[in-house]
Amino acid sequence: MRAEQRFHSLDSFRGLMAISVMLYHLRVSGSFTEWLLFRHAEVFVSFFFVLSGFVLTHAYGSSVKFNFRKFFISRTFRLLPLHLFMLGVFILLECGRYWAAQKGMDFNNAPFSGKFAPSEILPNALLLQSWTHLTNPLSFNYPSWSISIEYYTYMIFALIVCIAFGIRTWIWATVMLLALALMYAGNTFFTIESLRGLAYFFTGCLAYAVYLRLPQPSRAQTWLLSTLEVAAVTVALIFVINDFAGKQLWASPLFGVIVVIFAFDRGAVSRLLAGRGFGFLGKLSYSIYLTHAAVLFCVVSAFMVAKKIVGVDIAPVIDGTRYLDLGNVLLNNLIALLVAGSVVLVSMFTYRYVEMTGQSLGRALSSPPSHSGPVLRPDTEA
Template sequence: MRAEKRFLSLDSFRGLMALSVMVYHLRVSGSFTEWLLFRHAEVFVSFFFVLSGFVLTHAYGRSAQFNFRKFFITRTFRLLPLHLFMLGIFILLECGRYMAAQKGMDFNNAPFSGKFAPSEILPNALLLQSWTHLTNPLSFNYPSWSISIEYYTYMIFALIVSIAFGVRTWVWVTTVLVALALMHAGNTFFTIESLRGLAYFFTGCLAYAVYLRLPHPSRAQTWLLTTLEVAAVTAGLIFVINDFAAKQLWASPLFGVIVVIFAFDGGAVSRLLAGRGFGFLGKLSYSIYLTHAAVLFCVVSAFMVAKKILGVDIAPVIDGTRYLDLGNVLLNNLIAVLVAGTVVLVSMFTYRYVEMTGQSLGRALSNTPSHSGPVLRPDTEA
């Protein structure tokens, strides 16, 4: 039955796109990090929102007895432990920068200033940094800007599911259209990050509503799903590597269609993505996404120290961006691969000891006796 379905290919997409975002933030001269796909990979964050909306609607959106308390606890302990752990890591790294500056090390900006100012710590801890114009959404662990939006969007979703059972779909449609309209109009009242999150997340909710209404293809129609999957991937790649007006607006319907196609897990591309290796990356996706900025910070800092010691510019600044450059294309590609591998290794640790620990605690707390009704448990991580 569909209610019991696990979306294997969508899980794998999450891992691949988390890696792509990591490569987007890594700049190594003359390496694969400079491929056009990775230079535009920031748009994959929009796909994360769509996918989260789809998966949470599958898990909770059709429940007649929605348990807000249980949802709040499990979602909080799904996102917050790793986020707070990485915020603590960045504060420690900033302390390290401060001590290095005291010994004469030069940095692009003074320690504990700008986006690392102490005033940004509390908004980050509360996941509010992307919701106001008074805070910097890219402060401290900059990828967490989207986690800030996603967390409170979860709660908006839960509120809608709790009180608008009969008209949920219409509320989702309205939210998407209003958010996209405000983005197109150049709204300045709401943050652009919040509008993007709301538009894409509830596009995912609508995508699930469409998925439910489509007939499930038979095994004999594998060729049709394979054709649709190849077409979807091709369209997605063309969309990602090209810049054009209203790209952020078109991301909403395009990613929604792609998610619906791959939700059936029926084509050859889906079978490939359902493999153990891709599934492993999908499992680590949240850790990859939240830990990579700290790993990149440490790698770049090591190159800057080596540059000062060796007197060779292996960490040049080009057009305001810090690159890594060992002066050889093969070595540069090797460095990029090693950095990516390091991120995966660190993510294996944080997944096992931070994510899983937090989720276990959340399940224990959510299962304590309460007067609320039962709730469906999500079978795919969001």
């Protein structure tokens, strides 16, 4: 029964986290983007790693006959099509900046320089940009830094599943502890972000091992799960909005516990998250995460052009950060909503025409020809 289970509340969390990260990068003066929750939402990227480890372990962790080729194709065509599409978008945007510079427009940084240098294109295309200090993890489409880490972490996970059937849990724990040890041992080759991503992902794998060992709660115990869910959300909110030493380290076990609690999908908060609206955001989460930087770039650029036309500073730089500011709290909140809505609309397009197309191609490549009917879409995504 558990092998066929889909975690609806966790899917919804994925969408909410993607929206929160988008609002973290959007700065509109005096609007809801400045709430403490969104000003600290960068920590939610850690949740993605933990959740991915949990879900992939659910899908593949108990496999006796694991097909690495099929896994490789599935994960590659899950992540790479949209990543390459957005890399192409950013290259086109940089070409636009180059054209504008030739027409006499001034920019803080010259086109195709710094994190947009041509030398960064190939590492991005191969999703290598976040692993070592040889490249800029935030080059071109900056949210893709985490996709770089996640993709190769998937492959490490798959190798473990291939070669260590009886001791997988122990190896996951070893990899997690090794990553943590390298983080604090003065490692100079791998980036801290890559080691952190490894530790978080395999925390998710271990969280699933814990989940499997817990009894399924009865209907009479729904009140207990509801209490645990409310407590988990409360603790998570307090954790997120506060800064303290070791926060990134504590995020790993905390998010692991939260994922286990909500995996049962039985409490009151889970029922709320099972709503179609939250599920819709969960479905679009990958597109929201990877497209929002380009949308924000276009919006900010439009404000900067309008600023020169109207002679009013509607895109001020405050403490080194570019804000949008129409001089009115109501208008600023409206702008923030419109920008967020625009990201969702763009994500609907990329989900349908880029993500789904890529996944369909991946299924066609990984499955032998069949005359018995259409290939069914896998029910578990990560």
